[in-house]
Amino acid sequence: MTEKELIESGNMKMDWARNHMPVLAIVRKKFEEEKPLKGMKVGMALHVEAKTAVLVETLAAGGAEVAITGCNPLSTQDDVSLALGTRKNICCFARYGVESQEYYEAIDRVLDIKPDITIDDGADLIFKLHTERTDLLPNILGGCEETTTGVHRLHAMEKEGALKMAVIAVNDAMTKYLFDNRYGTGQSAWDGINRTTNLLVAGKNVVVAGYGWCGRGVAMRASGLGANVIVTEVDPVRALEARMDGYRVMKMADAAKLGEIFVTTTGNRDILTAEHFKSMPDGAILANSGHFNVEIDMEALASLAKSTRTVRHNIKEYDIGGRRINVIAEGRLVNLAAGDGHPAEVMDMSFANQALCVRYIAENKLPNGVHKVPLELDTFVARMKLQSMGITIDELTTTQECYMSGWECGT
Numbered sequence: 001m002t003e004k005e006l007i008e009s010g011n012m013k014m015d016w017a018r019n020h021m022p023v024l025a026i027v028r029k030k031f032e033e034e035k036p037l038k039g040m041k042v043g044m045a046l047h048v049e050a051k052t053a054v055l056v057e058t059l060a061a062g063g064a065e066v067a068i069t070g071c072n073p074l075s076t077q078d079d080v081s082l083a084l085g086t087r088k089n090i091c092c093f094a095r096y097g098v099e100s101q102e103y104y105e106a107i108d109r110v111l112d113i114k115p116d117i118t119i120d121d122g123a124d125l126i127f128k129l130h131t132e133r134t135d136l137l138p139n140i141l142g143g144c145e146e147t148t149t150g151v152h153r154l155h156a157m158e159k160e161g162a163l164k165m166a167v168i169a170v171n172d173a174m175t176k177y178l179f180d181n182r183y184g185t186g187q188s189a190w191d192g193i194n195r196t197t198n199l200l201v202a203g204k205n206v207v208v209a210g211y212g213w214c215g216r217g218v219a220m221r222a223s224g225l226g227a228n229v230i231v232t233e234v235d236p237v238r239a240l241e242a243r244m245d246g247y248r249v250m251k252m253a254d255a256a257k258l259g260e261i262f263v264t265t266t267g268n269r270d271i272l273t274a275e276h277f278k279s280m281p282d283g284a285i286l287a288n289s290g291h292f293n294v295e296i297d298m299e300a301l302a303s304l305a306k307s308t309r310t311v312r313h314n315i316k317e318y319d320i321g322g323r324r325i326n327v328i329a330e331g332r333l334v335n336l337a338a339g340d341g342h343p344a345e346v347m348d349m350s351f352a353n354q355a356l357c358v359r360y361i362a363e364n365k366l367p368n369g370v371h372k373v374p375l376e377l378d379t380f381v382a383r384m385k386l387q388s389m390g391i392t393i394d395e396l397t398t399t400q401e402c403y404m405s406g407w408e409c410g411t
């Protein structure tokens with residue numbers, strides 16, 4: 001495609017996404033009228049695709065100057081990246097398939113604008129700010145973090161006294177993780193796996209590692225597609241929930257022998273290792289949906305392999321002597337590296353939270369540390385989403401409010 005055609009394609013994807021993000025549209029309208037981000041510079045590292053582009057446009061509509069790059073080497077959509085770069089007050093440095101050096105150089109280019117506010121997905125930008133670019137910290141009003149793994153990193157920094165700025169954990173808003181992590185990942189991980197493999201899920205043994213918000217979505221949709229779902233966990237309560245939701249629960253060492261498709265969603269490392277690869281059935285398919293590519297031990301798999309070959313676009317087969325293991329998208333998050341990411345209606349809520357939190361940071365002086373999304377913003381997003389879906393709900397009567405807050409009434 002020529003550059004012009006790529007830009008057209010990116011614009012078309014953005015139009016489609018924008019038309020399916022009604023809550024973000026409400027926020028954008030207010031931003032256009034009130035310009036709450038006038039004079040602000042926002043530096044971002046997120047998955048650069050159409051829904052993210054609509055968030056970037058919204059911030060620019062609020063008066064901000066925005067610079068953005070990717071947060072994963074395989075999730076950028078180049079057509080959207082180019083289209084975004086044509087917009088006024090928006091610079092985009094993301095490119096698909098970058099090596100590590102270019103990935104981090106692009107983060108430096110974002111930081112070169114000297115941002116007042118940052119938005120991260122995975123905390124790579126904040127990490128650079130706290131290591132090589134500490135000179136920029138005094139200028140920072142605060143940041144937002146999109147994902148569970150990023151929030152974990154920030155809590156670890158805070159615990160060690162290393163966090164030198166305020167960050168809002170957008171991931172932890174109810175209107176984020178209950179929908180994005182669960183229904184978003186549940187649908188888009190399978191979209192990525194199915195479009196990449198073109199194989200049947202029904203009747204297969206699917207192993208889901210981790211029964212957190214992403215894991216329960218992935219297990220629920222696997223079950224809906226007719227799979228026999230096995231869950232692995234380390235948390236006894238979550239393991240119990242998985243069992244009572246109807247799934248088999250066992251150690252990965254046992255599940256590895258049975259699984260035909262494996263999906264990791266733990267946010268942890270070394271979930272699938274050499275020990276497991278050696279006992280998997282021939283033809284097993286491995287996908288990761290956690291943020292970083294550390295859940296499947298790709299180095300161990302590569303060193304076990306007698307040979308490797310590409311067997312289909314985005315699928316690499318590792319022949320480990322008599323059994324072949326297939327890995328989708330190099331073990332990088334499958335919904336974005338082998339698909340289009342979460343559905344627009346889900347990112348609508350996640351990114352409405354992001355835009356509202358950026359405004360909150362611009363208008364309030366927050367102390368250093370990890371902050372919750374203010375409840376009123378979280379509730380606003382839920383109300384606007386319901387409204388956009390044409391759903392109305394009941395309200396408490398005064399008598400009910402009184403009853404719920406009292407203790408006198410019994411049998």
Ligand SMILES: NC(=O)c1ccc[n+]([C@@H]2O[C@H](COP(=O)([O-])OP(=O)(O)OC[C@H]3O[C@@H](n4cnc5c(N)ncnc54)[C@H](O)[C@@H]3O)[C@@H](O)[C@H]2O)c1
Nearest residue numbers: 147148149210212213214233234235266267268289290291
């Ligand atoms: N692909 C996506 O679009 C997407 C969306 C949201 C979150 N994420 C990422 O997915 C990961 C999980 O997010 P979440 O919100 O579900 O987190 P979560 O904390 O709710 O769930 C993770 C679960 O994994 C379990 N776990 C940890 N180590 C394990 C091990 N060794 N074996 C088995 N289970 C283990 C934990 O006990 C926990 O229940 C994070 O990396 C997050 O950033 C990805």
Ligand SMILES: O=c1[nH]cnc2c1ncn2[C@@H]1O[C@H](CO)[C@@H](O)[C@H]1O
Nearest residue numbers: 047051052146147180291340341342
């Ligand atoms: O399509 C998408 N566009 C932008 N971000 C996405 C999309 N799908 C999922 N995530 C975000 O990626 C994070 C993990 O890295 C998740 O927390 C989710 O919010």
Ligand SMILES: N[C@@H](CCS)C(=O)O
Nearest residue numbers: 085087088089090091
């Ligand atoms: N489109 C941008 C420049 C890209 S770096 C602008 O005109 O502000």
